[in-house]
Amino acid sequence: MGFLLNTRVGQLIVAVVLFAAVVAALLLIAKATDGVRERVRRPAMVAIFAGPALLLLALGLIYPFFRTVWMSFMDARSQSYVGFANYVDALTVPSNLIGFRNTFLWVILTPLLSTGIGLVYAVLIDKSRFEKVAKAMLFLPMAISFVGAGIIWKFVYEYKGAGQQQIGALNAVIDALGLEPVRFLQDAPANTIFLILVLVWIEAGFAMVILSASIKAVPEDIIEAARLDGASPWQLFWRITIPSIRPSLVVVLTTISIATLKIFDITRTMTGAKFDTQVLANLMYDQSFTFGNNGLGSAMAVFIFLLVVPLVIFNIRQMAKNREVRG
Template sequence: MTWLLEPDTTAEKLLLMVVGVAVFVAVMGLILFLVDRPKRVPSWVVALGFVGVPLAFLAYGLLRPGLITLWQSFFNRNGTEFVGVDNYVTAFTEGQFQKVLLVTVAWVVLAPLLSTLIGLGYAVLVDRTRFEKLAKALVFVPMAISMVGASLIWKFVYEFRPDQAGIQQIGLANQVLVWIGLPPQQFLIGQPWNTWFLIMVMIWIQTGFAMTVLSAAIKAIPDDIVEAARLDGLTGMSMFRYITVPSIRPALVVVLTTIAMGTLKAFDIVRTMTAGNYGTQVVANEFYSQAFQQGNKGLASALAVVLFVLVIPIIAYNVRQMRMAEEIR
């Protein structure tokens, strides 16, 4: 029966596919049979029939790997010796990993805040203007590009050529510097500013998301509230501060926390543009390097657990704010 787990030949793979389809048909047939006879079968059995199998697969695909990762984080690099919390101590006390954590914090603070601020400002400026749809579409376009694609685009933007006679800059950023009389710079090498130039890529991508959500929230502000504020003499920045921002606070929280969670998992940008070199390593990229390049599964698992723990407060805060918003409504 090993072919069920590791089919080798084409015949075994086809047989496994047939077995899978047959099991699916049998389960769905049983569920539909039970639903058709509600008087004979308790409702909780019917509900379990519908959600039980998906929950089982989710538990196997999500909960099981998480528990395995947590277990491996207490062992050495080969998984043969129990070392307790040594991997976590290493992650928080060694200079190399402390720098990784600081760079990750910079990502989590700067990317969500700047993306949200730029998106909010843009949404307010183009709201109900003549070219609103076109203006929003231009900012939203980066959201349609994959992280790797965006990283490659910006890698060309930051491209550096030595400042020598006869050598022309092909990177837009350095060409602009040359036009204004400044020497070209190696944007992706110079520390610590190279981290900022990587974060700019994330901001470029996420600003469209922030603008879209916040623009919809602004349009959802009741007209009577806006009219009442205008009758009270609020205009311009006063209207923005006392009416717009408080009214869209739930949307702001959602945007900030969503971008922050995406930033914590920032792997593609760093991997594509610098491969984590020159002091740009983040936690998501570091545990990949430890696991697949250096073969240290214990430390890699500990870093993965740290990343998961960092996400939990953001999710908890997001859920709490959404519940508060529902209670107010």
């Protein structure tokens, strides 16, 4: 048994056997409830099959959440209670405030730009001859991980000093034109904008796919009636298309906002969260794992949670409303 646990293949075998044993035990227990009255059997079946999932949820999410909240009120080593000191530091230390500023900049610009580009693109290629190919081109970046995208764009933005050979794609073009190379990733606050464009490049495809499907669902008779009344293409867009796809627009905006609030990979990969490009997730990571300040790192995690939860709730309610309308 010790040999099995010391190898990856052995650990996989043990995990599969344990999983099969748990499933078999659940099925046997479920079978044993066949003779039980329905009023008792239904809650028993729910407990049998949902119980393990709820237990894992409690161990994997609920317990860590409460532990993180508690640690945010403790000192750096989680040994003594310090009250709201970590939250005060988070909201007063200049480097932390830069992280908050950048995070809000990401959350404002990324959803708006991604959704705007996706919407315009979806409208322009709708029912065009090369619609499928055009959609695939914009959607392709969605298949790339944030780390992969960060590496790709790091080479695009790469900067070498004046007089040196430029290996970055943009600076190579700039140098060929006889202009001074640009420090895309080093000079704040413009570097944050260039980082945001990477996420926009990824998320625009997601926005385009969702909004394109919504545009195709707009009833043709409404569009034809508006055209007969003399509506221009611009009026059709603002008076017919936008109101018709408003629920999808809200869902896309909130979904991208949630993803943006948790952004970590791009800044870590491209700048190491240096040059005033850090966001809340970077501050949480650095405080917890680089500087060993568990209290402040946990406080940053709580801030991210508090910012994400309202968006998640709003998104769920909006999707529920959409489902009711379709029903």
